[in-house]
Amino acid sequence: MNKKTISIILLAIFLITIVFTVANTFLSDNNTSQNQTGTLTIENRTVSYEKSGKCVEVIDGNTIQVYGVGKVQLTQVGSPTAEATQFVKDKCLGKTVYLDIDDKKPQDDYGRTLAIAYTEDCDINSELIDNVLAKESYFEPSEFKKGEV
Numbered sequence: 001m002n003k004k005t006i007s008i009i010l011l012a013i014f015l016i017t018i019v020f021t022v023a024n025t026f027l028s029d030n031n032t033s034q035n036q037t038g039t040l041t042i043e044n045r046t047v048s049y050e051k052s053g054k055c056v057e058v059i060d061g062n063t064i065q066v067y068g069v070g071k072v073q074l075t076q077v078g079s080p081t082a083e084a085t086q087f088v089k090d091k092c093l094g095k096t097v098y099l100d101i102d103d104k105k106p107q108d109d110y111g112r113t114l115a116i117a118y119t120e121d122c123d124i125n126s127e128l129i130d131n132v133l134a135k136e137s138y139f140e141p142s143e144f145k146k147g148e149v
Contacts, residue, residue: 040098047098049098049099050115051099054066054068055067055097058092058093061084064088066099069099071110071111072113072114073113075125076136077129077137078135080128087133096119097117097118097124102115
């Protein structure tokens, strides 16, 4: 191989490394130190949230990746269907989500943030259950009462 070919290969490897490094930074950003509390009005109901961020990935019907927060497990929502995954993608992916984090148990055993997720006009957790796309799944301790989600 000549020097030009080797230089092009090394440049390509360098650029690929940069792309993966930047992508990994966005997906694994777990910075939760910034206070982002606020309220939203959804269907004539005011809800409070502690964190917000852009949904950068939908892992399954009750787990999302939120920039600035990390992986989020939708609390009180279990056994999601394949349709639930598509529903969450349609409602959340690429949009800002607002998280009401469970104060009594903010993370599960896998380090995921436990929260109710809202968009500007939708309570994702409730919609999944109301549309029979997932079952209600109650775990204690939780700030949320059984049947509240």
